[in-house]
Amino acid sequence: MSRYSIFSLARNALTGHRNWPKAWRSPNPKPAYDVIIIGGGGHGLATAYYLAKNHGVTNIAVLEKGWLGGGNTGRNTTIVRSNYALPGNTLFYEHSLKLWEGLSQDLNFNVMFSQRGVINLAHSDGQRDAYKRRGNVMRINGIDAEYLDRDEVADMVPLLDTSPDARYPVKGGLLQPRAGTARHDAVAWGYARSADSYGVDIIQNCEVTGIDIENGRAVGVQTTRGAIKAAKIGTAVAGHTGHLGAMAGLRLPFETHVLQAMVSEPLKPCLDMVVTSGVAHAYISQSDKGELVFGGDLDFYPTYAQRGNFPRIEEVVETMLTMFPTFSRVRLMRSWGGVIDMTMDGSPIICKTPIDGFYIDGGWCYGGFKATPGSGWVFAHTIANDQPHELNERFTLKRFETGAVIDERGAGATAHAH
Amino acid sequence: MLHIACPWCGLRAQSEFTYANDGTLIRPDLSNDSIDDHYNYVYARDPRRGIQDEMWRHSAGCGQFLKVRRDTLTHEIHATGAPQDDLDVPKDDRS
Numbered sequence: 001m002s003r004y005s006i007f008s009l010a011r012n013a014l015t016g017h018r019n020w021p022k023a024w025r026s027p028n029p030k031p032a033y034d035v036i037i038i039g040g041g042g043h044g045l046a047t048a049y050y051l052a053k054n055h056g057v058t059n060i061a062v063l064e065k066g067w068l069g070g071g072n073t074g075r076n077t078t079i080v081r082s083n084y085a086l087p088g089n090t091l092f093y094e095h096s097l098k099l100w101e102g103l104s105q106d107l108n109f110n111v112m113f114s115q116r117g118v119i120n121l122a123h124s125d126g127q128r129d130a131y132k133r134r135g136n137v138m139r140i141n142g143i144d145a146e147y148l149d150r151d152e153v154a155d156m157v158p159l160l161d162t163s164p165d166a167r168y169p170v171k172g173g174l175l176q177p178r179a180g181t182a183r184h185d186a187v188a189w190g191y192a193r194s195a196d197s198y199g200v201d202i203i204q205n206c207e208v209t210g211i212d213i214e215n216g217r218a219v220g221v222q223t224t225r226g227a228i229k230a231a232k233i234g235t236a237v238a239g240h241t242g243h244l245g246a247m248a249g250l251r252l253p254f255e256t257h258v259l260q261a262m263v264s265e266p267l268k269p270c271l272d273m274v275v276t277s278g279v280a281h282a283y284i285s286q287s288d289k290g291e292l293v294f295g296g297d298l299d300f301y302p303t304y305a306q307r308g309n310f311p312r313i314e315e316v317v318e319t320m321l322t323m324f325p326t327f328s329r330v331r332l333m334r335s336w337g338g339v340i341d342m343t344m345d346g347s348p349i350i351c352k353t354p355i356d357g358f359y360i361d362g363g364w365c366y367g368g369f370k371a372t373p374g375s376g377w378v379f380a381h382t383i384a385n386d387q388p389h390e391l392n393e394r395f396t397l398k399r400f401e402t403g404a405v406i407d408e409r410g411a412g413a414t415a416h417a418h
Numbered sequence: 419m420l421h422i423a424c425p426w427c428g429l430r431a432q433s434e435f436t437y438a439n440d441g442t443l444i445r446p447d448l449s450n451d452s453i454d455d456h457y458n459y460v461y462a463r464d465p466r467r468g469i470q471d472e473m474w475r476h477s478a479g480c481g482q483f484l485k486v487r488r489d490t491l492t493h494e495i496h497a498t499g500a501p502q503d504d505l506d507v508p509k510d511d512r513s
């Protein structure tokens with residue numbers, strides 16, 4: 001891999017940028033690998049990268065049914081944060097955030113990680129208490145958090161309607177200053193390029209159609225490009241973990257739902273942080289191109305179609321406008337949907353399965369993007385050592401049977417309520 | 419916007435309805451003390467890429483639960499009926 005630097009940029013400028021090498025190869029699948037990762041999005045590519053970098057496993061294929069990062073890696077609202085309150089989540093997401101902080105240097109690829117701060121608005125006394133408590137939990141765990149009162153929020157986000165007449169009056173907010181946004185496509189490309197440099201085969205347009213199991217052990221996969229054998233198989237497929245689990249004969253605690261997001265036309269810089277509201281569920285930031293990027297709730301019924309319906313778009317826009325009435329004349333430019341695994345407690349599942357050599361990394365609900373580095377890091381550890389890292393040892397399938405669920409929202413076993 | 423035919427009120431907009439649950443789940447009897455059976459009812463789900471039966475509630479209408487046979491890949495609704503009805507449109511086996 002040729003390193004990207006100011007010198008390589010200057011050198012290539014002299015030849016009109018016509019001689020840049022390809023960032024990764026496009027190999028045909030070999031008959032067998034040590035490890036197959038199903039899913040060529042951020043999580044799958046990160047897993048392959050950390051398997052190679054941290055564990056010395058390089059005979060890996062990453063199988064992607066479409067194109068790299070064409071799933072939820074390219075469909076999210078790019079928010080990165082680690083403001084979780086429950087054991088199991090707190091330190092895992094903080095580990096992920098720490099990896100984000102060094103990711104551009106580590107990958108030699110600018111993922112445009114911008115620690116612009118994320119603020120969760122509190123709209124009631126109860127919510128204020130809950131956010132203060134969450135902030136305390138974060139600080140006890142060494143994570144940055146700061147509770148702001150209404151005036152401090154108004155100073156920080158001048159366009160936000162903080163008046164007492166607002167539809168959802170703002171009482172204050174919990175700020176995580178180190179949180180922010182990143183360039184989502186660059187994350188997939190950066191991991192792909194670095195994994196490829198270790199010899200990982202990234203195989204696009206290769207859909208897995210079956211999982212071969214012999215004597216309770218996964219031994220390979222059937223794909224649209226032929227059968228491929230592997231000693232270990234991991235899935236990192238947003239929205240389709242249940243589907244792949246069913247191929248392996250497992251009935252898993254996932255429902256697949258669609259989450260929509262949208263962008264406005266580009267504006268001059270006007271919103272320099274991420275603002276979220278948990279009462280009127282919406283989250284909004286401004287991209288480096290100037291578009292307002294925002295989203296809200298699921299469509300609330302199971303679907304595998306990567307598109308949603310208009311009632312949700314209307315509601316998300318209305319919600320966003322209750323927070324920022326000034327955006328009411330801005331035109332919506334695009335909207336899209338991505339399908340996600342909703343788990344029964346709102347937290348992910350990264351673990352071994354009852355089938356030897358078959359591992360799953362899924363159930364990212366609303367928030368897989370922020371977890372990309374951490375997820376790949378612990379999933380690589382789980383696959384390489386055939387046992388979880390302490391950071392993901394609570395993200396098991398068993399927790400639903402034993403009752404050790406990690407339910408941040410306290411919504412119970414209704415997948416779409418998380 | 420989905421258009422859902424409520425068996426009691428007729429064709430109405432999606433925004434009057436609330437999705438409730440997988441329409442094929444049957445709650446184990448309370449005398450059943452198998453953890454597996456209760457786990458399967460509460461937590462485990464069958465991923466259906468294609469036609470599936472669902473329970474919806476006409477929450478901003480008559481308030482009744484109804485069964486909806488819907489395609490999760492196209493959003494097409496093939497049939498609706500009362501919860502106890504056997505919908506007579508053939509299922510497909512896409513997955």
